[in-house]
Amino acid sequence: MGEANRSALNEFWVNLKSVPSQIYRAMFRGGAPVSDRTRSSFVFGNVFLHLHSVRTHLWSLRWSATMGLGIITTAAFLITLVTGVLLMFYYKPYPDVAYQSIKDIHFIVPTGRFMRNIHRWAANVMVVAVLLHMARAFYTASYRKPREFNWFIGWGLLVTTLALSFTGYLLPWDQLAYWAITIGANIAQSPREITDAMGITQFFDIGALQREVLLGSDKVGEESLIRFYLLHVMILPIVMAMLMAVHFWRIRKDGGLAKPVDVDARVKADAQEHYPVFTEEPKKTYQLAAVVKGRTPAVGSGPENTVPSMPHLFYAELGVLMFTTLICLVLAFVSDAPLKELANPLVPENPAKAPWYFLGLQEIVSFSAFMGGIGIPMLCWIGLGLIPFLDKETEGTGEWFGGPGGAKLVGWSMIYGFATSIAVEAFAIRFGWLREWFPDIPQLVITLVNPGTVITVLYAGFSIWALKRFNSTRAGALALFTCFLCGFIVLTVIGTYFRGPNWEFFWSPSDWSAH
Amino acid sequence: MTTKPTEKRSRFEPEPMPRRDFLGLAALASMAAAFFVSMFGMLKLPKAAVSASPAKKFSVALPDALPVGEAFVPPGRSVAVFRDGEGVFAISTVCTHLGCIVKPNANGFECPCHGSGFSKDGSVTKGPAPKPLPWLKVSKGGSGFVIDEEATVKTGTKV
Amino acid sequence: MKKNKYLLLISSLGVLALLVAAAISENFLKEWHAIQGQARTQEGPIDVKLRQIVNPDLRESGPLRDLPRRNGTRGTGPFGS
Ligand code: HEM
Ligand code: FES
Numbered sequence: 001m002g003e004a005n006r007s008a009l010n011e012f013w014v015n016l017k018s019v020p021s022q023i024y025r026a027m028f029r030g031g032a033p034v035s036d037r038t039r040s041s042f043v044f045g046n047v048f049l050h051l052h053s054v055r056t057h058l059w060s061l062r063w064s065a066t067m068g069l070g071i072i073t074t075a076a077f078l079i080t081l082v083t084g085v086l087l088m089f090y091y092k093p094y095p096d097v098a099y100q101s102i103k104d105i106h107f108i109v110p111t112g113r114f115m116r117n118i119h120r121w122a123a124n125v126m127v128v129a130v131l132l133h134m135a136r137a138f139y140t141a142s143y144r145k146p147r148e149f150n151w152f153i154g155w156g157l158l159v160t161t162l163a164l165s166f167t168g169y170l171l172p173w174d175q176l177a178y179w180a181i182t183i184g185a186n187i188a189q190s191p192r193e194i195t196d197a198m199g200i201t202q203f204f205d206i207g208a209l210q211r212e213v214l215l216g217s218d219k220v221g222e223e224s225l226i227r228f229y230l231l232h233v234m235i236l237p238i239v240m241a242m243l244m245a246v247h248f249w250r251i252r253k254d255g256g257l258a259k260p261v262d263v264d265a266r267v268k269a270d271a272q273e274h275y276p277v278f279t280e281e282p283k284k285t286y287q288l289a290a291v292v293k294g295r296t297p298a299v300g301s302g303p304e305n306t307v308p309s310m311p312h313l314f315y316a317e318l319g320v321l322m323f324t325t326l327i328c329l330v331l332a333f334v335s336d337a338p339l340k341e342l343a344n345p346l347v348p349e350n351p352a353k354a355p356w357y358f359l360g361l362q363e364i365v366s367f368s369a370f371m372g373g374i375g376i377p378m379l380c381w382i383g384l385g386l387i388p389f390l391d392k393e394t395e396g397t398g399e400w401f402g403g404p405g406g407a408k409l410v411g412w413s414m415i416y417g418f419a420t421s422i423a424v425e426a427f428a429i430r431f432g433w434l435r436e437w438f439p440d441i442p443q444l445v446i447t448l449v450n451p452g453t454v455i456t457v458l459y460a461g462f463s464i465w466a467l468k469r470f471n472s473t474r475a476g477a478l479a480l481f482t483c484f485l486c487g488f489i490v491l492t493v494i495g496t497y498f499r500g501p502n503w504e505f506f507w508s509p510s511d512w513s514a515h
Numbered sequence: 516m517t518t519k520p521t522e523k524r525s526r527f528e529p530e531p532m533p534r535r536d537f538l539g540l541a542a543l544a545s546m547a548a549a550f551f552v553s554m555f556g557m558l559k560l561p562k563a564a565v566s567a568s569p570a571k572k573f574s575v576a577l578p579d580a581l582p583v584g585e586a587f588v589p590p591g592r593s594v595a596v597f598r599d600g601e602g603v604f605a606i607s608t609v610c611t612h613l614g615c616i617v618k619p620n621a622n623g624f625e626c627p628c629h630g631s632g633f634s635k636d637g638s639v640t641k642g643p644a645p646k647p648l649p650w651l652k653v654s655k656g657g658s659g660f661v662i663d664e665e666a667t668v669k670t671g672t673k674v
Numbered sequence: 675m676k677k678n679k680y681l682l683l684i685s686s687l688g689v690l691a692l693l694v695a696a697a698i699s700e701n702f703l704k705e706w707h708a709i710q711g712q713a714r715t716q717e718g719p720i721d722v723k724l725r726q727i728v729n730p731d732l733r734e735s736g737p738l739r740d741l742p743r744r745n746g747t748r749g750t751g752p753f754g755s
Contacts, residue, residue, distance in 0.1 A: 061675075061678075063677070110700065111696070111700055114696050114700065179615070179628075182613070182614055182615070183613045183614070183615070183628065185614075186612075186613035186614040187613065190613075193645050196645065196646065197645075209562075212562065212563070213561055213562050216561070216563050217563065219614075223563065227561075311675070312675050312678075315675055315678040315679055315682060316675075316678040316681075318682050319678045319679070319680075319681035319682035319685065320681070322681075322682055322685035322686045322689060323681055323685040325685070325689050326685045326688045326689050326692070329688075329689055329692040329693070329696075330688075330692065333692060333695070333696065346591065346593065346616060347616065348615040348616050348627050348628060349627075350627035350628075351627065351628070352615060352627065352628045362629075365613065365629065365643070366629035366630065366642070366643055367643055368643060369612055369613055369643060369645065435639070435641065435642070436641060439639075439640065443645040443646070446643075446645075447645075501627060502625065502626070502627055502628075502629075502630040503627075503628060503629040503630040503642075504630060
């Protein structure tokens with residue numbers, strides 16, 4: 001009789017009724033995250049979450065360890081992603097039409113202005129956060145073995161972030177955008193300053209080639225706009241997403257974030273707030289599974305002072321995500337994204353300024369296009385990338401301003417870094433530079449000796465002094481990094497607030513005469 | 516399938532990777548070569564072979580009453596045309612620093628972007644511009660004179 | 675963890691508040707609501723419609739701003755030109 005009872009129709013009916021609960025069980029296959037084991041499987045059973053390790057060290061959860069800066073950057077990226085896709089519904093990448101579509105978005109499209117403001121502000125937040133995050137990774141000496149590769153990936157992320165921001169800057173096709181990109185593109189051509197001086201431009205015009213590939217034409221026009229658009233909405237976001245995935249996964253594979261050697265002694269106090277971290281000792285390790293060779297500290301003793309990432313880490317991450325959203329919304333609320341007149345290739349903006357994070361470079365560019373646009377940025381960029389390979393000491397890893405010299409050296413470097421850059425700039429602004437004194441001076445001399453290079457040499461000298469004084473590569477790195485950070489700030493502030501029409505010095509933008 | 520008895524190995528010492536695996540190496544090398552060559556093909560695309568832009572050669576009709584030393588800027592062009600006793604000449608108004616459009620003034624030209632200054636014949640007097648403003652080729656014809664923005668001539672050439 | 679929960683709570687509430695504020699300004703406070711509210715013909719007020727016909731002489735930008743040009747009545751473009 002049992003056979004007859006089990007009719008397929010009946011079974012279908014029962015299955016149909018239980019669909020919701022079945023779907024629920026399929027989604028939460030590991031069961032509710034209530035025990036150590038189910039919490040772990042919650043993390044490693046999910047393709048996105050498993051970029052995290054299943055347990056997080058209490059040290060890494062301290063606000064002071066990371067200040068959440070990496071997550072702020074990630075959050076800002078996600079916000080630009082969402083708002084950017086919304087803007088794409090109306091944006092048309094063709095000269096003049098582009099401007100009108102932005103105007104429509106700004107004035108007509110429902111919530112268009114708000115979305116545009118959020119997009120713009122999140123992009124700026126992202127640039128600031130990525131710079132600060134890099135500084136945090138540097139000052140806590142987190143780039144050291146085994147994290148050299150992740151520093152490398154971060155270095156790529158920095159460039160991708162700036163490139164995303166820069167390509168987005170052209171899209172509104174207003175005067176601001178047009179002239180900022182014209183200047184930016186001409187900087188790509190500035191190796192000509194060198195090839196011209198050497199008289200080899202006819203044979204080897206790398207400058208023009210770079211510019212041409214970037215713009216797709218000999219000036220900023222429709223070809224350039226579509227290229228920038230392609231880079232901005234497709235190529236760079238994909239590159240960014242891939243690099244981010246590697247960046248996060250490396251953190252997990254590098255054993256979590258960098259920590260001081262005596263970290264366990266230090267987090268004892270924190271540990272009191274949390275329930276006992278490990279309830280069962282692991283019986284097996286990866287080594288016994290013959291997957292990994294090497295030291296396995298976890299055999300027989302629980303990984304002390306770690307807590308399950310679910311939910312401890314996720315509360316932190318969600319908190320930072322919403323905090324970043326809040327910041328972007330507040331900024332979008334109080335300040336509208338700029339939109340000037342339609343781009344006019346015949347009449348430059350006066351002053352014509354690049355995006356703010358390039359104004360420090362533009363300040364040096366106003367002395368030498370090559371040094372400001374290519375020479376010094378390349379030097380900084382390559383120097384940054386090589387840090388983990390040039391400083392291989394171990395003292396102070398995972399600690400703020402760790403290593404010989406410490407916070408005191410950083411303090412002195414700040415004073416020196418601010419003072420020298422302000423002094424050199426003040427001199428150049430007050431007394432002019434070589435061409436004003438010797439009108440016939442060869443261009444090569446100006447390219448080699450200008451405020452930008454002078455500041456760079458002064459910084460390098462100080463760093464060598466610190467390196468010798470403390471007999472430590474870390475001290476040299478601390479001094480140099482701090483100096484360049486200060487120089488960047490000084491030049492950016494001068495370029496932003498103190499340069500007016502004709503790139504002349506003004507004490508305040510309100511003194512800019514009408515032009 | 517029968518397995519050939521081999522020397523005993525543990526999981527920790529798997530069989531070594533063969534040092535000279537010609538087949539494998541040849542396969543990998545040809546893949547790398549194909550990849551490399553295709554890279555060239557792909558990189559060729561973004562560099563435009565022709566770029567559509569307005570003609571660089573154009574004719575201008577100079578106003579009869581153009582005072583000596585005063586610049587005439589043909590509409591829509593980045594060129595300043597002058598006439599003096601010796602003839603007509605044209606100077607590009609694209610700054611040699613970073614390509615902003617310079618403005619003619621009483622002493623020559625000035626650039627709004629980073630403050631380069633140029634004298635009346637285009638030579639640099641001030642600022643970061645690395646080279647003088649180029650003189651452009653002018654010839655008689657059209658509705659007066661024909662200017663070729665792509666052909667530069669020696670400073671001082673007048674028609 | 676408590677600190678982080680507070681951060682999440684307060685930030686989320688802040689975001690919510692701002693979203694409400696944005697919704698209010700979007701739906702009631704934009705300049706054009708006032709302008710639209712004043713505009714009326716003999717038949718009464720003018721509704722907001724998807725196809726707004728825009729007078730080219732006003733150099734007004736609107737969704738169909740280049741409509742007159744397509745019709746051949748070609749006025750000045752909305753942005754001079
Ligand atoms: C789009 C840009 C970036 C994103 C989204 C990002 C994201 C993150 C996140 C979420 C972390 C975890 C720790 C934290 O929150 O601070 C992290 C760690 C790290 N990041 Fe980044 N990052 C970016 C760029 C960079 C840059 C520019 C560098 C340096 C050149 C860098 C170097 C590192 C290093 C070395 C770590 C490991 C730190 C440690 O072990 O303590 N990252 N990153
Ligand atoms: S572009 Fe003319 S001075 Fe820089």
